[in-house]
Amino acid sequence: MPPAANGGQIERIDAGGGNRFVYKTSNGADNPDISPDSKWVLFSAFSEGQHRIMRMPIEGGDVQILTDYRANEPRYSRDGTRIITDAARSGRRTTAALRS
Numbered sequence: 001m002p003p004a005a006n007g008g009q010i011e012r013i014d015a016g017g018g019n020r021f022v023y024k025t026s027n028g029a030d031n032p033d034i035s036p037d038s039k040w041v042l043f044s045a046f047s048e049g050q051h052r053i054m055r056m057p058i059e060g061g062d063v064q065i066l067t068d069y070r071a072n073e074p075r076y077s078r079d080g081t082r083i084i085t086d087a088a089r090s091g092r093r094t095t096a097a098l099r100s
Contacts, residue, residue, distance in 0.1 A: 029043045029044070033075050035058075039058055041057075042055045051071060052068070066083065067085070071086065083099075
């Protein structure tokens with residue numbers, strides 16, 4: 001089952017309801033998405049005064065910050081080569097595409 005945001009934390013639970021795993025982030029994680037190869041959990045979280053795009057291995061591990069600007073609602077492209085996100089740069093809202 002895909003991860004779900006629950007009160008600022010992201011949880012992964014098997015379809016049968018077992019094997020609950022909570023991704024440890026202290027940043028109010030939200031908007032999770034799984035990479036097409038099922039290796040990464042992508043999410044937005046609060047860091048240094050703004051929401052940024054982050055990811056971590058599906059099995060847990062270190063969080064990687066992917067943006068140095070305000071961004072939210074990340075989604076992987078179908079082929080997994082890009083991350084599409086709502087972004088704000090220089091005071092303008094736009095859609096950004098990052099390499100994954």
